[in-house]
Amino acid sequence: MPISAPCPREPPSVPGMVLTFTLCLLGSSALLLGTASGAQAARCRSPLVPYGRVYPVRYYYNRRDTVTFTCKPGYTLQGPHSSTCGADSKWNPPLPQCKKEVTCPRPPSIANGLHSGQSSDKFSRGVTVSYSCKKGFELLGNVSIACMGSGLWSRPLPRCQAIGCQVPEVQNGKVYNVQSTYRAGDTLHFDCLPGYAAEDTYEARCQPGGTWDPPVLVCQRVRPCPMPPEVANGNHNGHGKAGFTMGMSVRYSCNPGYILVGNAAVSCRASGNWSQPRPRCEEVTCPRPPSIANGLHSGQSSDKFSRGVTVSYSCKKGFELLGNVSIACTDSGLWSRPLPRCQAIGCQVPEVQNGKVYNVQSTYRAGDTLHFSCDASYTTEDTYEARCQPGGTWDPPVLVCQRGECGCCCCFPRAALPGRGSLRAGTGDEAGI
Structure with missing residues (x-):
């Protein structure tokens, strides 16, 4: 028995329409739909979005396939985030665009004001920041500004204006050229009624926040002043006057040995x-x-000395005092001059045993160098010079020329003079041999 048998073919009723095939299988039939010869299924090409990415990535997409879009860093997506391949081989909705990201810098600052954009240095397009004013100022203009597509902040900027002052009351007086409002910095002038006067000034200045400086304007009844107060160790020039009225002044002076403060x-x-x-x-x-330098004074025990007090100076060992032995604290609060000084004690001409000194001086100062030479047949063991030390001593302290030991019939003196070389005793160089 055959498994299947061909079914009778039914001609298509309309050319180009779907053909119907019937397959008889075990007494049953199934309807298969095929595509008419020459027809193709709907497909879409891969979408192209400059500076963007598509997922999933394919060369072609079938009908009803959906893709999603993202943009590369520095660009923002404008349009739909996804699109679907339609029966007409077109993407629906239409493809988006990746536009270069627009940012604005930190918002501009305004005088006496603050803005809400302090936490960042870059702001995206459309972001807004709000402004506020410091205490004593009020905001005029836009409360906020926005980052525009051009990368600039919207204009105009708001500004902070100092809160003005109201007309103040003047006790026992009146205000000149009264105004309805006073701006910060404006000066108000006032006057007092007869028999009254202001203690300090006849004007006030409007401060930011709506306050006046001075805060209270008062004209007091004019009263005479008593005798000026006395000061210890001083006096004033108001003695002998019958009375003192507003505006009169007196001057103070101090007794000798005292100085005026204030x-x-x-x-x-x-x-x-x-x-x-x-x-x-x-x-x-x-x-x-x-x-x-190199001296001491007797005033080491205190940091302050009364007028007339004296201190004496002395020098360290090896130095002698030149000038005033003592100085005094003067009426001006300065020490008398000139100050003494300490000079190193000089040296006397030394004795040279079996020798002589060159260029003898009456006195030698500390640091001076003395040159000497030895008599014939004598020499020194170390050096032919000595240096004067502070305190009047020589280095070396003793200058001695000793008898030389020669291996020849005679010995010549050895000398070291400035600008000359040392001569070694007992050689032929001295005689030019």
């Missing part, structure tokens, strides 16, 4: 009080006395 003059104020603070007279003192 304002020398005080004035009578409208309230009947003298201006403060009054001066004082302090005793004249000198600082620690100056030090001198």
Whole structure:
């Protein structure tokens, strides 16, 4: 028995339409649909997005295949994040674009204001930052600005304006040229009623935040001042005057040995009080006395010395004092001059046993060098010179020429003079042999 048998073919009713085939299998039939000769399934080419990436990557995509898009660093996606291959072999929705990323720098600062963009140095397109003002100022203009597609911040910028002042009240006085409002920095002038006066000034300045400086404007009833206050160790020139009224002043001076500290003059104020603070007279003192090279003074135990006090100077061993033995603290608070100085003690002409000194001087200062030579048949063991030391001693301390030991019939003196070479006793070089 055959497994299958061909079914009768049914001609297509319309040319180009789908052909129908019937397969009879074990008494059953199945309907197979095929594509008419010359027809192809819908496919889409790989989408091209400059500066972008597509996933998954293929050469061709079948109908209903979906891809997703991303952009390379520095670019942002404009358009859909995904698209599907349609029956018309086109992507739907249309492909997006990768545009170069636009950023703005840190927002501009404004005087007396702050903005909310302090935490970053780069801002994406469309980001906004808001502004606020410091205490005493109010914001005028846009509260916020935005980063635009051009990489610039929107304009105009807001600004912070100092809060103005209201007209102040002047006790027992009046304001000149009254204004409805006063801006920060404006100066207001006022005057007092008859019999009244201001203690310090007749004007006030508007401060940021709406306050005045001085904060309270008061005209007080004019009263006479009593006798100016006395100061210890000093006096003033107001004695003998009958009375003191507003604006009058007196000057203070100090007794000898004292110096004035503070304002020398005080004035009578409208309230009947003298201006403060009054001066004082302090005793004249000198600082620690100056030090001198290689010397000491008797004022080491204190840092402050009264007028007239003296200190004496002395020198270290080997030095002698030249000038004033002592100096005194003067009325000006300075030490008297000139200061003494310590000079190294000089040396006397030394004796040279069996020799003589060249270029003899009456005195030798510390550091001077002396040259000597030895008599005939005598020589020195070490050197033909000596140096004067502080304190009046020579180095070497003793200058001796000893009898020379020669292997010949006679010996010649050995000398070392400035500009001449040393002569060795007992050689023929001295005689030119």
